[in-house]
Amino acid sequence: MISLQDVHKAFGAKEILRGLDLDVAKGESCVIIGGSGSGKSVALKCVLGLITPDRGTIMVDGEDITKTGDRDAFLARFGMLFQGAALFDSLPVWQNVAFRLLRGSLKRPRAEAKEIAIEKLRRVGMGPDVADLFPAELSGGMQKRVGLARAIAADPEIIFFDEPTSGLDPIMAGVINELIREIVVEMGATAVTITHDMTSVRAIADKVAMLHRGKIRWHGPVADMDRADDPYLRQFITGSPNGPIETLR
Numbered sequence: 001m002i003s004l005q006d007v008h009k010a011f012g013a014k015e016i017l018r019g020l021d022l023d024v025a026k027g028e029s030c031v032i033i034g035g036s037g038s039g040k041s042v043a044l045k046c047v048l049g050l051i052t053p054d055r056g057t058i059m060v061d062g063e064d065i066t067k068t069g070d071r072d073a074f075l076a077r078f079g080m081l082f083q084g085a086a087l088f089d090s091l092p093v094w095q096n097v098a099f100r101l102l103r104g105s106l107k108r109p110r111a112e113a114k115e116i117a118i119e120k121l122r123r124v125g126m127g128p129d130v131a132d133l134f135p136a137e138l139s140g141g142m143q144k145r146v147g148l149a150r151a152i153a154a155d156p157e158i159i160f161f162d163e164p165t166s167g168l169d170p171i172m173a174g175v176i177n178e179l180i181r182e183i184v185v186e187m188g189a190t191a192v193t194i195t196h197d198m199t200s201v202r203a204i205a206d207k208v209a210m211l212h213r214g215k216i217r218w219h220g221p222v223a224d225m226d227r228a229d230d231p232y233l234r235q236f237i238t239g240s241p242n243g244p245i246e247t248l249r
């Protein structure tokens, strides 16, 4: 479904992606791990067409993304939960959730968009009373839920989760992980998640891909991760300061 082949991207002299190969099958939940600055977000932005790779090909459903004519229709297939939820402070919760249903190619009548927003809020465990509140009135965990409701509002085929549990306490992180897993399974969506949180990896992933120095260092089923003997992967999952991964001290 999503296929990156030999993707390269540099910013000036700084090479970020250096021949990235990654395949994510339809309906699969792939979690990308890797150190800060290893290029995880750049890779996702390349798939969305927000960053143009210097070299390589990216296909979504067999179609080269650089050749899709209609950007709006292409992006309509994706849902995205941004780091820090990234809600619009000036809009009530329901308009945040229904944001893409109120404009562009996915536009619906306002009353219908609100109804869908309330239904999606219900799916993430929030009552209709939340719909008219503003994001500032919600806790960080509730804002993440709203971000999740927004990501699924238009029933996307593909969902990207960027650090879905960052800034949450462990229990709320567990709730969000569980919700993500349930929703991805019930929607049959293809999911790609970026995280540093190994609890999230175990809760969400079918497959794990570790990015290191702009390439995939290890890729496999989550069940194989703990048995893998790649020293880079081992260092990452055990969180050890000692190992082949260079750290700034």
Ligand SMILES: Nc1ncnc2c1ncn2[C@@H]1O[C@H](COP(=O)(O)OP(=O)(O)OP(=O)(O)O)[C@@H](O)[C@H]1O
Pocket (backbone or CB within 6 Å): 011, 016, 034, 035, 036, 037, 038, 039, 040, 041, 042, 043
């Ligand atoms: N538009 C840009 N212009 C210049 N440099 C960029 C740009 N976008 C990203 N970078 C650089 O690319 C590198 C990789 O960034 P990226 O955000 O992909 O890292 P990441 O693996 O997602 O890290 P983190 O886990 O910290 O979010 C960083 O050094 C960043 O400064």
